[in-house]
């Protein structure tokens with residue numbers, strides 16, 4: 001099955017690629033996750049919220065096991081960001097750059113005060129809380145990780161935002177949320193994990209009201225026909241970070257248009273993101289020997305070492321133009 005996906009990718013035919021992925025999706029695991037669900041009012045009425053999760057458990061394993069690393073070297077309580085930073089002339093610190101990414105995407109997607117926003121792949125809620133604080137938005141954050149939901153809920157409570165920002169475990173390809181419920185679907189470095197990008201786009205389209213906007217910031221594949229060495233480097237990188245493959249920007253645009261979106265706009269912000277990528281690669285180079293030893297001695301799970309390897313490779317992949325970074329916005333007509 002993997003071979004057929006890879007062959008379709010090599011043929012660079014989106015249709016073939018989608019078909020191969022769909023075939024594999026038929027074999028994916030379906031798990032039932034039960035979590036305590038607090039009502040929007042924040043009252044104590046808790047019930048069992050039954051969500052069918054159709055994903056690779058590796059995504060949850062990756063995020064749950066690497067949380068301490070993110071916390072130690074990347075995010076702080078102010079930004080809570082699990083994404084790359086955006087650097088421009090005015091950016092003075094790493095923390096500022098992480099918040100700038102939210103600012104850039106919000107400006108590009110035309111976020112307006114009071115909007116209802118779905119944060120698809122919300123991490124520990126950094127962007128959700130930022131949108132509520134800066135745009136008075138009402139936000140629902142979804143992620144596959146119940147640990148992330150618990151953390152995000154706690155952070156929302158600490159900032160007195162739990163009445164406007166709620167979090168749930170849900171799959172952004174099949175959320176179970178109401179159709180037309182949102183003005184914006186916001187996805188920062190999350191749809192890169194989708195095995196079936198078309199399913200993510202179809203579900204986003206369904207959840208948006210007519211006129212609503214999709215807002216994506218993410219890494220993209222630079223080329224479908226790199227040398228064998230470069231393709232191996234690229235695959236090692238994305239697999240280390242619990243992803244199968246990334247779309248090229250033009251492929252995502254085509255898939256979005258096929259899903260019914262109009263006014264699809266893209267902005268390549270690779271040069272603004274590169275300082276953040278360098279920072280991560282540098283930290284990974286320092287940490288790699290100890291990370292390797294801790295994984296080898298089984299003191300830490302091997303996924304934490306994979307994460308360090310990915311962090312080291314991302315700089316190389318960027319310099320070889322195997323990877324770019326862009327914001328994408330699209331409108332549901």
Ligand SMILES: C[S@@+](CC[C@H](N)C(=O)[O-])C[C@H]1O[C@@H](n2cnc3c(N)ncnc32)[C@H](O)[C@@H]1O
Nearest residue numbers: 081082083121122123143144171172188190193
């Ligand atoms: C790199 S983190 C980004 C988190 C957040 N957007 C941020 O910028 O801080 C990727 C997030 O996507 C989530 N994710 C991956 N696949 C998902 C899926 N199928 N449905 C919902 N969330 C998903 C992960 O659980 C994780 O929270």
